[in-house]
Amino acid sequence: MSVSPSRTKFRARARALTVTAMLSAISFVLMFLDFPVPFMPSFVQMDISELPALLAAFSLGPVYGVMVCLIKNLIHLLITSTAGAGELCNFLLGASFMLPAGLIYKLRKSRGGAILGALVGAVVMALVSIPLNYFITYPVYVVAYGMPLDVIIGMYQAIRPGVNGLLECLITFNAPFTLVKGLLDAVLCFLIYKPLSPLLHGRV
Incomplete structure (x- = not known):
């Protein structure tokens, strides 16, 4: 007995949503497994x-990649909020990574396409981090947590005394940090994608 195209499409969509929910839960847990890095102030943590x-x-x-970023941050907002600014910026940064990475791989389904997509996505995320942090994250933190901007800049200057102003700090520190974060995610993805491929594509 043949299966109708509509039922096949429904099953594929249901499987995709199930995988998305599973990956969103894992992503949420990974947000809490963060760690400091020596070239950033202590309040900036690395995670995968x-x-x-x-x-x-x-x-x-790419849409499902963005959905994982959205669900992860919605759960985080419900449980432990950073005045909403952290979740909003985390989502926008993740989306700016997933959209170009997923679109490039969708158009060029090969290992080279995946590498190119991940590189472009990481660079875009690093560039987007500058205005997001400058106009949203740090101004909200200053108001919500009462941390003077001079104190924040002073933490960057303790690492590199020559930096002046928030924008220069973000360009010098946060953008490279975000790029490294994206590249780390990409490397780990390439290491585990093939073993997980049957589960991700519903072949188990």
Whole structure:
């Protein structure tokens, strides 16, 4: 007995949503497994929570990668909020990574396409981090947590005394940090994508 195209499409969509939910949960957990890095102030932590979203973007498409970023931050907003600014910026940064990475791989489904997509996505995310942090994250933190901007800049100057002003700090520190974060997610994705491919594509 043949299966109708509509039922096949429904099953594929249901599987994709199930995988998306699973990856969103993993991504949320990974947000809490953060760690400091020596070239950044202590309040900036490294994590690999975009890794599940990148797996979704490559296996299911860019929209599903963005969905993982959205669901992860919505859960985080409900449980432990950073005045909403952290979640908003985290989502926008993740989306700016997943969209180009997933779109490039969708148009060029090869290892080279995946590498190019991940590189472009990481660069875009790093560039987007500058205006997002300058206009949203840091102004909200200053108001919500009462941390003077001079104190924040002073933490950057403790690492590199020559930097002056928030914008220069973001260009000198945060953009490279975000790029490294994206590249780390990409490397880990390439290491585990093939073993996880049957599960991601519903072949188990």
